Amino acid sequence: xxxxxxxxxxxxxxxxxxxxxxxxxxxxxxxxxxxxxxxxxxxxxxxxxxxxxxxxxxxxxxxxxxxxxxxxxxxxxxxxxxxxxxxxxxxxxxxxxxxxxxxxxxxxxxxxxxxxxxxxxxxxxxxxxxxxxxxxxxxxxxxxxxxxxxxxxxxxxxxxxxxxxxxxxxxxxxxxxxxxxxxxxxxxxxxxxxxxxxxxxxxxxxxxxxxxxxxxxxxxxxxxxxxxxxxxxxxxxxxxxxxxxxxxxxxxxxxxxxxxxxxxxxxxxxxxxxxxxxxxxxxxxxxxxxxxxxxxxxxxxxxxxxxxxxxxxxxxxxxxxxxxxxxxxxxxxxxxxxxxxxxxxxxxxxxxxxxxxxxxxxxxxxxxxxxxxxxxxxxxxxxxxxxxxxxxxxxxxxxxxxxxx
Amino acid sequence: xxxxxxxxxxxxxxxxxxxxxxxxxxxxxxxxxxxxxxxxxxxxxxxxxxxxxxxxxxxxxxxxxxxxxxxxxxxxxxxxxxxxxxxxxxxxxxxxxxxxxxxxxxxxxxxxxxxxxxxxxxxxxxxxxxxxxxxxxxxxxxxxxxxxxxxxxxxxxxxxxxxxxxxxxxxxxxxxxxxxxxxxxxxxxxxxxxxxxxxxxxxxxxxxxxxxxxxxxxxxxxxxxxxxxxxxxxxxxxxxxxxxxxxxxxxxxxxxxxxxxxxxxxxxxxxxxxxxxxxxxxxxxxxxxxxxxxxxxxxxxxxxxxxxxxxxxxxxxxxxxxxxxxxxxxxxxxxxxxxxxxxxxxxxxxxxxxxxxxxxxxxxxxxxxxxxxxxxxxxxxxxxxxxxxxxxxxxxxxxxxxxxx
DNA sequence: CTGAAAGCGCTTACAG
DNA sequence: CTGAAAGCGCTTACAG
Numbered sequence: 016x017x018x019x020x021x022x023x024x025x026x027x028x029x030x031x032x033x034x035x036x037x038x039x040x041x042x043x044x045x046x047x048x049x050x051x052x053x054x055x056x057x058x059x060x061x062x063x064x065x066x067x068x069x070x071x072x073x074x075x076x077x078x079x080x081x082x083x084x085x086x087x088x089x090x091x092x093x094x095x096x097x098x099x100x101x102x103x104x105x106x107x108x109x110x111x112x113x114x115x116x117x118x119x120x121x122x123x124x125x126x127x128x129x130x131x132x133x134x135x136x137x138x139x140x141x142x143x144x145x146x147x148x149x150x151x152x153x154x155x156x157x158x159x160x161x162x163x164x165x166x167x168x169x170x171x172x173x174x175x176x177x178x179x180x181x182x183x184x185x186x187x188x189x190x191x192x193x194x195x196x197x198x199x200x201x202x203x204x205x206x207x208x209x210x211x212x213x214x215x216x217x218x219x220x221x222x223x224x225x226x227x228x229x230x231x232x233x234x235x236x237x238x239x240x241x242x243x244x245x246x247x248x249x250x251x252x253x254x255x256x257x258x259x260x261x262x263x264x265x266x267x268x269x270x271x272x273x274x275x276x277x278x279x280x281x282x283x284x285x286x287x288x289x290x291x292x293x294x295x296x297x298x299x300x301x302x303x304x305x306x307x308x309x310x311x312x313x314x315x316x317x318x319x320x321x322x323x324x325x326x327x328x329x330x331x332x333x334x335x336x337x338x339x340x341x342x343x344x345x346x347x348x349x350x351x352x353x354x355x356x357x358x359x360x361x362x363x364x365x366x367x368x369x370x371x372x373x374x375x376x377x378x379x380x381x382x383x384x385x386x387x388x389x390x391x392x393x394x395x396x397x398x399x400x401x402x403x404x405x406x407x408x409x410x411x412x413x414x415x416x417x418x419x420x
Numbered sequence: 421x422x423x424x425x426x427x428x429x430x431x432x433x434x435x436x437x438x439x440x441x442x443x444x445x446x447x448x449x450x451x452x453x454x455x456x457x458x459x460x461x462x463x464x465x466x467x468x469x470x471x472x473x474x475x476x477x478x479x480x481x482x483x484x485x486x487x488x489x490x491x492x493x494x495x496x497x498x499x500x501x502x503x504x505x506x507x508x509x510x511x512x513x514x515x516x517x518x519x520x521x522x523x524x525x526x527x528x529x530x531x532x533x534x535x536x537x538x539x540x541x542x543x544x545x546x547x548x549x550x551x552x553x554x555x556x557x558x559x560x561x562x563x564x565x566x567x568x569x570x571x572x573x574x575x576x577x578x579x580x581x582x583x584x585x586x587x588x589x590x591x592x593x594x595x596x597x598x599x600x601x602x603x604x605x606x607x608x609x610x611x612x613x614x615x616x617x618x619x620x621x622x623x624x625x626x627x628x629x630x631x632x633x634x635x636x637x638x639x640x641x642x643x644x645x646x647x648x649x650x651x652x653x654x655x656x657x658x659x660x661x662x663x664x665x666x667x668x669x670x671x672x673x674x675x676x677x678x679x680x681x682x683x684x685x686x687x688x689x690x691x692x693x694x695x696x697x698x699x700x701x702x703x704x705x706x707x708x709x710x711x712x713x714x715x716x717x718x719x720x721x722x723x724x725x726x727x728x729x730x731x732x733x734x735x736x737x738x739x740x741x742x743x744x745x746x747x748x749x750x751x752x753x754x755x756x757x758x759x760x761x762x763x764x765x766x767x768x769x770x771x772x773x774x775x776x777x778x779x780x781x782x783x784x785x786x787x788x789x790x791x792x793x794x795x796x797x798x799x800x801x802x803x804x805x806x807x808x809x810x811x812x813x814x815x816x817x818x819x820x821x822x823x824x825x
Numbered sequence: 826c827t828g829a830a831a832g833c834g835c836t837t838a839c840a841g
Numbered sequence: 842c843t844g845a846a847a848g849c850g851c852t853t854a855c856a857g
Contacts, residue, residue, distance in 0.1 A: 016477075018834055029844040034836060042842055064533040065477065066834035069470045070849045072421075076513070083499055085697060090495040094488055098519040106530070107514045108481070114503040125511070128469040129850095238697050266701040273703060292490060292643050296671040298678060298703015423850055434828040439852060446853095447826055471850035475833045534834095 017058045026054035037062055076106040077319060078122050078131040082138045083113035086238070087262060087291035089137065092157070095312035096135060103316060105132075112138045113234075126152050133319050136161060139234075153322035155315055159207055166322070166405045168314040169208045170306045176215025178304055178413040179286055183220065183257055186420045188284060190226040192248050193217070194260030194268075197231050212288070216259070228252060232264055245271035257284040266297035269418060273298065285418040290411075300416035307409050314407045422463045431459035442467055481511040482724060483527050483536040487543045488518040491643070492667060492696035494542065497562070500717035501540060508721060510537075517543045518639075531557050538724050541566060544639075558727035560720055564612055571727070571810040573719045574613045575711045581620025583709055583818040584691055588625065588662055591825045593689060595631040597653050598622070599665030599673075602636050617693070621664070633657060637669055650676040662689040671702035674823060678703065690823040699821060707821035712814050719812045 023033045028047060035041045036051040043051075054060070068074050079096050081089040097107040108131055110122040119140055126134050133153030140147075144162030147154065154161065158169040183191055195213055213229065220227045230248055233240030245267040248255065258268045265287035269279060277283045279299060287294050290305025428438045433452060440446045441456040448456075459465070473479050484501050486494040502512040513536055515527040524545055531539050538558030545552075549567030552559065559566065563574040588596055600618055618634065625632045635653055638645030650672040653660065663673045670692035674684060682688045684704060692699050695710025 016834090020834080030835080031837080031845085032843060035843090038836085040836090044842060047843080061532045063477075063834055064530070064535045065470070065474045065479070066849085067836075068849095069474045069834085069851090070836050072468075072470070072849075074470070084489055084495050084502075085492075085499045087490075087492065087495070090489050090492070093514070094490045094516060094519045097489075097514050097516050101516075101519075101522060106535075109498070109502050109512045109514045111499060111502050111506075114499045114506075117506060125469070127466045130469045130511070238700065242700070263697075263701065266703075270701070270703055270705075292668075293698075293701055295643065295647070296668065296675070296698055297701055298671075298675055300675075421850090425850080435851080436829085436853080437827060440827090443852085449826060452827080468850055471833085472852075473833095474835090474850085475852050477833075 016063075017060050018063070019060070021058055022051065022054045022060050025058060026050040072129060074106075074130060074132055075104060076108050076131045077133050077135060078108040078110045078126060079135045080110040080112060080119050080122050080138045082234075083111055084109070085114070087293050088289050091291045091308050092137065092311065095308040096315060099309070099312040099316045103320075105316075110134075123150060126150070126154075132323055135315055135319065136165075151326075153319060153326055155318040155322060157311070157315060158209065164405070166318045166407070167208070168311055168318060168407045168409065170311065170411050171408045172209055172212030172411075173215050175288065175304045175411045176212040177219065178411070179212075179259055179288070180216045180219035180223075182286070182302075182413065182419060183216075183225065183259075183284070184223045186284060188225055188257040190228075190252065190254045191216075191220060191257040191259065192228050192230055192252060192255050194230045194232050194244065194248070194258065194264045198229060232260065238263055241267040242271070249275055256282065257286070259286045260288060262287045262289040262291050262293040262297075262301065262303065265301055265303075265418075266293050269297050269299060269301070279418050280420045284420060287416075287418075290414060294414070294416060299418050302416035302419040303414050305412050305414050307411065310409045314409060318407065421468075422465050423468070424465070426463055427456065427459045427465050430463060431455040477534060479511075479535060479537055480509060481513050481536045482538050482540060483513040483515045483531060484540045485515040485517060485524050485527050485543045487639075488516055489514070490519070492698050493694050496696045496713050497542065497716065500713040501720060504714070504717040504721045508725075510721075515539075528555060531555070531559075537728055540720055540724065541570075556731075558724060558731055560723040560727060562716070562720060563614065569810070571723045571812070572613070573716055573723060573812045573814065575716065575816050576813045577614055577617035577816075578620050580693065580709045580816045581617040582624065583816070584617075584664055584693070585621045585624035585628075587691070587707075587818065587824060588621075588630065588664075588689070589628045591689060593630055593662040595633075595657065595659045596621075596625060596662045596664065597633050597635055597657060597660050599635045599637050599649065599653070599663065599669045603634060637665065643668055646672040647676075654680055661687065662691070664691045665693060667692045667694040667696045667698040667702075667706065667708065670706050670708075670823075671698050674702050674704060674706070684823050685825045689825060692821075692823075695817075695819060699819070704823050705821035707824040708819050710817050710819050712816065715814045719814060723812065 019030055019033050019037070023030045026033065028051060032043060032047055033051050033055075035043050036048050037055075077096075077100055079093055081093055084090045084093050093107070093109065100107050110119070112119055119136065119138060119142070122134060125131055127150070133155070135155055135157060136147075136159070137157035140159075140161070144160075147161040147165050148163055154165050156165050156167045158167070160167055193213060193216060195209070196207070217227055217229075230244065232244045241264050244264070248258065248268065249271060258265065260268065265285050269285050272279055272283050272285070279285060285301060287297075287301040287303035290303045294301035294303045424435055424438050424442070428435045431438065433456060437448060437452055438456050438460075440448050441453050442460075482501075482505055484498055486498055489495045489498050498512070498514065505512050515524070517524055524541065524543060524547070527539060530536055532555070538560070540560050540562060541564070542562035545564075545566070549565075552566040552570050553568055559570050561570050561572045563572070565572055598618060598621060600614065601612070622632055622634075635649065637649045646669050649669070653663065653673065654676060663670065665673065670690050674690050677684055677688050677690070684690055690706060692702075692706040692708035695708045699706035699708045
């Protein structure tokens with residue numbers, strides 16, 4: 016393997032000069048630079064990122080912990096994150112808890128061992144809050160409260176609930192089935208903000224005198240369980256004329272309705288919650304509440320940046336000279352260099368987003384209508400685990416399809 | 421950050437002793453070990469993996485290059501890979517070409533800079549064969565020929581074609597539409613083995629006197645394009661009574677058939693190729709040819725191991741003592757240690773699979789019936805880019821659903 | 826069985 | 842503007 020030393024020798028300069036050229040840092044005379052570049056080219060020199068990682072204590076890699084990306088929801092979220100991170104010069108390490116027969120513990124270990132710069136936590140966890148708060152490394156949660164100090168990003172489920180309920184009321188539904196996760200997860204110190212969506216729907220429907228039953232579906236990863244659940248709904252609740260559930264559940268319900276000769280949307284309305292591509296493939300275009308995956312990913316990445324920046328300050332104070340290298344940080348997007356040579360500087364990711372990191376210290380609700388009052392319904396923040404601060408809420412939207420009236 | 425040096429100081433021993441304890445390598449007296457372990461616990465010591473990575477020139481990370489994991493096929497494949505790699509102590513870096521607006525070049529760069537140990541290439545590439553062969557680092561291709569020396573894993577598309585054709589013939593189909601990628605990609609020095617599947621179907625149907633038209637669908641990542649394509653099929657080919665295409669395409673065709681009042685399977689049969697969960701959610705359970713994702717992932721991982729092992733030999737010859745550490749490699753699955761302490765040895769992944777690596781030097785066809793003759797049909801290996809050697813072929817299976825007779 | 830020493834490949838103050 | 846030196850945190854022959 017050809018290293019910097021070889022280049023230096025060949026070019027007849029010192030190691031540091033080569034380093035300066037490679038990183039496009041500081042001042043190097045044109046002659047020197049030319050000599051070094053020629054040597055790099057001749058030797059086919061490619062810098063070893065591992066070495067810089069060690070020095071900087073950074074991998075520029077974020078772990079995303081998902082139950083399973085086989086599930087379209089998490090596939091879509093993961094894809095959005097990967098894209099967002101990539102645009103910020105960060106890599107995405109796929110950490111699947113359901114696919115890998117391993118809990119999140121292993122991934123947290125990796126975080127602690129400095130194999131990643133941070134973790135996005137979007138999977139179920141049985142660890143208590145103090146487990147999460149004791150981890151003094153960057154963690155951002157998606158759609159769940161992990162503990163004080165761990166920022167959360169989620170969709171505006173109250174708004175989602177409102178949109179669903181409003182439609183059901185307006186379309187004259189009389190008996191609605193709400194399908195969702197184990198109800199037990201929603202009580203006490205739940206970590207799931209999703210409860211707000213269900214509560215909102217239930218209260219609004221109740222106020223309108225519409226019957227509403229809650230049905231528990233299996234674990235999110237277990238897609239086949241959804242089929243049995245769809246059958247159960249129709250067997251047990253005869254007069255049902257509307258079903259609301261995650262995309263996959265809605266698709267299953269639609270399929271089962273077809274087998275039973277029900278006309279959708281005349282006899283039965285189906286509303287999908289999520290808005291993945293399943294809504295396009297389910298036999299009919301599913302009416303859905305769409306979560307804004309790009310916005311969610313951007314908010315998660317912003318939070319992550321802040322967490323990482325905060326960690327930098329408390330650590331080794333090499334930050335004094337950080338601003339000094341900023342002048343060389345101009346070549347931002349020039350990360351992809353073919354073979355040797357070129358600009359290989361890193362650290363730009365955090366540098367470039369410094370503005371965001373500063374302005375985002377305040378708990379912000381993205382989207383102005385996210386903070387509006389929930390039409391007559393009040394959902395106690397307390398019952399969802401008390402994460403009102405350090406939480407970012409992303410608006411959703413209602414997309415009419417072929418499965419509602 | 422507390423480092424090994426701190427532990428050594430606290431325990432009153434040398435750095436190397438701490439290292440031996442941490443890695444559970446070599447012989448350390450019980451007293452020493454106890455002292456070190458106590459110190460580790462008190463200081464909450466967690467080894468920094470970056471440092472060992474630098475020394476070993478290994479990250480234990482494999483990059484998987486996919487067009488987009490929003491597409492269920494690649495989501496399923498990626499999930500299977502992640503699981504397989506995790507079981508071998510390897511991490512999965514998600515490299516998406518469609519989601520990230522970046523070609524595979526950037527990821528190859530990362531491979532060259534030693535940020536990953538290898539790459540699984542499952543996305544489209546416009547780079548010519550000599551680009552790929554010139555990369556002297558581990559690469560394994562999925563379902564495409566990248567160039568001599570780059571091993572390939574793929575499903576047995578001839579078998580898939582046979583299964584599809586046999587069913588169509590037996591069920592009395594008269595006009596079949598085959599939907600697939602741009603036909604141009606299949607001619608000349610194509611990198612797509614999939615051509616074999618299409619050719620097999622076409623020849624068998626032709627021999628049986630059944631009409632068969634080929635329709636090109638948009639890029640794999642563009643799901644919405646599939647809808648327009650479905651419409652086009654029905655508009656243009658009136659008498660169609662069978663459609664064969666990837667899961668997503670089949671689902672779209674089924675949906676469009678419903679809108680046009682066609683009865684599936686009476687008027688129209690639909691066969692999906694892939695077998696992802698889409699087949700369960702498409703309105704009717706899709707009959708499908710299922711690719712064996714776990715087996716594919718295992719084969720890809722095996723190939724990757726071989727590639728990595730081969731690279732080790734040619735590199736720095738520290739391999740002489742590699743067998744010396746084998747006695748300490750007993751604790752194989754003990755990678756996940758909570759907080760400090762415990763066994764943190766790596767290198768087991770390659771060590772443990774040494775047997776595979778050795779026996780797999782021969783080009784092997786996984787699954788015995790994969791090598792059987794293709795019922796009267798011969799597909800020239802040459803027209804698909806000449807990758808007969810260094811190729812592993814995984815059998816598929818035909819799963820009857822509700823969309824065929 | 827234990828310790829001092831050199832090194833993994835690169836980066837960065839610090840003198841010149 | 843350039844070079845010699847120390848260091849990132851850990852690993853491993855090599856002497857004792």
